Amino acid sequence: MVLERRRLTSEELERRTGWKLEPQGACKGDRCVPLPVGEDGMLDLHVLSERLGMELVHDADHHLWALGPESGAHALASADFPPITLPDRHGNPFSLDSLRGSKVLLVAWASW
């Protein structure tokens, strides 16, 4: 997740990481982590990085920050397929969720 500032809203956090801000902290599935929120409702990337185990890198020249995914366990925290929408060759968005009811063999490839 690349950001142009060192803070983000709870809506951004949920949309981009799946962590939802609840009264007890940031929650994902059964797990909740206490998380301080600024008076303006914004979340600090350094605090997020520390509390959620998401590595933070910063490019000072371009004023950019990037948060990695949660660390400490496995790439998949659960077997639930995450909500993923990707474009087709013509730019039309396609949600993988639309295939519920079918078995799906997803094959990743590349032109390189």
Place this chain on the structure above:
Amino acid sequence: MRAELQPKGLEVVTVALDLGGAEAAGPWIDLAKPEHPALIDQAHVLDELLGVVNVPTGVWIDEHGVIVRPPEPAFPGYVAIAGFGLPEGSPPRVVEMLREAAKMKVEPERYAEAVRDWAEHGSASRFAISPEEVVVRSRPRSRDVSRAAASFALGQHLHRAGHADDAVGWFREAHRLQPDNWTYKRQAWELVDPVLQGPSDQYEGDWLSDVRAIGAENYYPQPEL
């Protein structure tokens, strides 16, 4: 395979992991004339969300949206990396690369049979594993792996924004932190040398040297089928 298994309730979805987007992957998709959803992942979202580290990689998802096999090398019925002849006069490096590719261990027939069994038997298939096992078999994610993902994301962002030179340092950092992530390496090498992914001033590694370093037979870990 898709025509054979769709009547049994299985859909194939292909996803191109290509920083170059439709410009890079589109011609290949056009050539294949797919009837299945053929998508493009320009930001390598699948790498970060699922732990994809090489291609081709397969993921099985059941009717309820539950992963029943995590990312693993997938050759559903074909082998595109070896077994074809080279025209005379091919560049020596290409010959060397294909010699290494021929040593890679892939079992397309076995994988295809497993997919067929799953299409037929669903959750009763012995190849469909439990949610707990799916999590355990997915790749470990250390702090270095998380940092590699963040670094690669920054590199992609800068490259797309027209700062290709500035992106190189972040790609190099991703390679250093997660050396067994071939999508990070091959995507970055390809931006410098699209055909050979050979030695360059920008990167310490290259396809042929790095494959030889790990042994071509280890390039695709064998799926636990």
